[in-house]
Amino acid sequence: MKKKLIGIIFFSILFTISSITTSSAKDVIKLTLNLAVPPTHQRWVLAIKPWIDEIETRSEGKVKIVPYFAQALSKQSDIYKSVVSGMADMGEAPFDRKPGQFPILETVFALSTPSIAVKDSTLMFNEFLQNLPQAKNELKEVKTLFVHLSSPAFIGTSEVAIKKMEDFKGLKMMSWGALSKLVSQIGVVPVGMPFPDVYMAIQKGVLDASIMTYTLLTDRKFGKVVHHVTPVTLGYSPFGMVMNKKAWSKLPKDVQNIFDEVNRDVAINLFNKFWWERTIKAKKTFEESMGGKTYYLSSGDLVKMDEIWHGLGKKIIQKTKVNPTGQAKIISEFRKLELKYGVSLNEAYGN
Template sequence: MKKQRWISILILIFGGIIFCSSVTIAKPIELSLGLIVPPKHLRYIHVIEPWIKMIEERTKGAVKINPYFNMTLAPAAEMFDATVSGVADISESYTFGVPGKFAMTEFLQLPETGFRSSLSCSRAVWHLYKTFPEVQAEYKGVKVLWLHTTPGMKLMLKRKPVRSLEDLKGLKIAVSGATMVKVGKALGFSPVTMPTADIYVAQDKGVIDGHIRPSELLISRRFFEVTKYGIENIDLGHDIFFVAMNLKAWEKLPPEVKKVFEELSGDWAVDFTGKAWDKFDKDAETEVKAKGFEFITLPPKEVERWRKLLAPIKEEYAQELEAKKMPGKKILEELKKLAEKVKE
């Protein structure tokens, strides 16, 4: 009896081993995510990281997204092409890193377009993408998951408060790309095209006197340590970002996984990002004010002086696009219609 019992036990054990070895445990689909920001950046904490978690949870572990921070996979200027080639499966980066490539998208980089918040401007740029095939063509070679923008950017200054146009004369101000150089020329300061990652050191060493960027960078990149003043009530444009996936990586995904990505991209992701960015931008302003940072509110007459100088830029930019056989006038008219519906 004992012998038969042991034989039965051995049969069960070996049978279990054979059965288990025949079952293939599915490995998750691993996707690399190229990022230009560090892990403590507010945009990663409040937008990208939650999005990663939602993708992984909704696919029930079938997808694992591995973030690579601080331009580990590619410099910002090469991030889009790195996504096209497959160096990065997914990436998030800004458009101004590749001068001229996203010319129509960057219409919303211009100042005083009527979209002050990240939410309204992100919706506007996504509307342009969905409406104009020419804008879609700027992203050839990738699956665009969504586009988004900063809240209205502000003029930030190291040590000299600016309370009038005259105070700008001679100042060297870091701007984000060739499109924003137009702002410097209009207002009378010296624009210096500079990546966001270089601003802290440049401002600390006195290479520049200030920068034009969203308030959240005062915390995200600790710019408040080298910045004392900001202009509160002039919208100096928006930086624009893409979140895109390599086409081959997209095509390999199972239908049920694609469905999850579609549900957590597009219109939903535009709103999710815009709302989050507006909140942490305001929270950053509150935090730096408590540290002694001063936001200057220009008087109404001074605001009108600035806006008068900035107003022609949009028409000039539209004409430049037309000269390159791009629908600059149509895009400008579409943005004007959208801006009329937005009250901010």
């Protein structure tokens, strides 16, 4: 009788623990995250994962974000669409990979002034969206958690060092969209191709140059085939961490508040710091460990490039199909923020 009673008590305890565990598991909100980067990528390690950890910690285990890496759910260009459709609850979507999808966001960063490098690029992007409702309206199909912007892109060459404007002439350079129109004005021959093919194309001499960043030179090993860099700003890559609207609406209010607080107080500064610190670290690695060299154009050449870019900017912005008044406001707002957050190339890269 005593053994039977002990057995009943034991199984009662097990049932209670099991019930608590099951109930607790049911209360966990699991959200899928569509990512193009692999788990070894520095943006995951230093920015995305810390953001996720902060969300999960503040929610005290109520939220679990499940990442799907390396385009496992969709191509990078389709991440936004995967979130809109509900294939994924969240995604880190690029805004410049599918022409025509985001007319303003894919165009405005091609208007960058060549002689200015924006170090606080993510801060600039977030303020740009706040100040321009028509740009923010392009993301109306999703809940935008936050946006972030890469460090400046520039020209990287394999054999020819670009030390003056004349050196651009005849260079076969990988480019796309509005940037192709701009670089053609300085004698570059723009060549369109998928980015995964660029390394081999440079290695085989099909391309002389490509739009490049210091992080690509080190993290993706482009520094093995690209030996020379001329940091004139050619643009930035815009991204957004977005959530499916239905998934957002189903979240309890306290969880929504946690997302809003972390996005505002942590994510924006985290990504802003990540982009520039990685750039400077990668520059040092490229120059000291990979034998790469950085060259700077004269102030006179930079003035010429600025004039060309600003002149064509008014034509390029017409692609947005915004009315003329709106186009002028887009350019004006971007130039204002560029000056607010930007510095000279020498100051940015420590020449």
